[in-house]
Amino acid sequence: QVQLVESGGGLVQAGGSLRLSCAASGITFSRYVMSWYRQAPGKQRELAAAITSGGSTDYAESVKGRFTISRDNAKNTVHLQMNSLKPEDTAVYYCNARNTNFPGLDYWGQGTQVTVSS
Numbered sequence: 001q002v003q004l005v006e007s008g009g010g011l012v013q014a015g016g017s018l019r020l021s022c023a024a025s026g027i028t029f030s031r032y033v034m035s036w037y038r039q040a041p042g043k044q045r046e047l048a049a050a051i052t053s054g055g056s057t058d059y060a061e062s063v064k065g066r067f068t069i070s071r072d073n074a075k076n077t078v079h080l081q082m083n084s085l086k087p088e089d090t091a092v093y094y095c096n097a098r099n100t101n102f103p104g105l106d107y108w109g110q111g112t113q114v115t116v117s118s
Helices: none
Strands: 003-007 010-013 018-025 032-039 046-051 057-059 067-072 077-082 091-099 106-108 112-117
Touching (some): 018 032, 018 091, 018 112, 032 077, 046 067, 057 067
Parallel strands (some): 010 112
Antiparallel strands (some): 003 018, 018 077, 046 057, 067 077, 091 106
16 A cells, blocks of 8 residues: 655745655655645646656756755655745645656655745
8 A cells, every 4th residue: 555644744934944754655665756746725736846766856946946855765755845935835735656667656645734924
């Protein structure tokens, strides 16, 4: 059974920081691209950041320079360090795991709420 369990969300003032974590189980972690998506109220879910097993990263333009994604393949965890947070970063953040060779093997966490007050 695949599980992705997010933690670290919460309420923070603009300019503050949060660190999200996602613990994965039931998958061979090193075979998966790990990503953080977010969905704000009334908007579509969008990619915030992604990281391959080898450590290559990709970021949405809106978070570049403020967010950092990292992973620990030994601990099956992925993190998203979010700095200089803005009210527009308010969203539910979802952890995603997508198999590198079989993209149909695609799993989601339950989401964690991030609220940035102005």
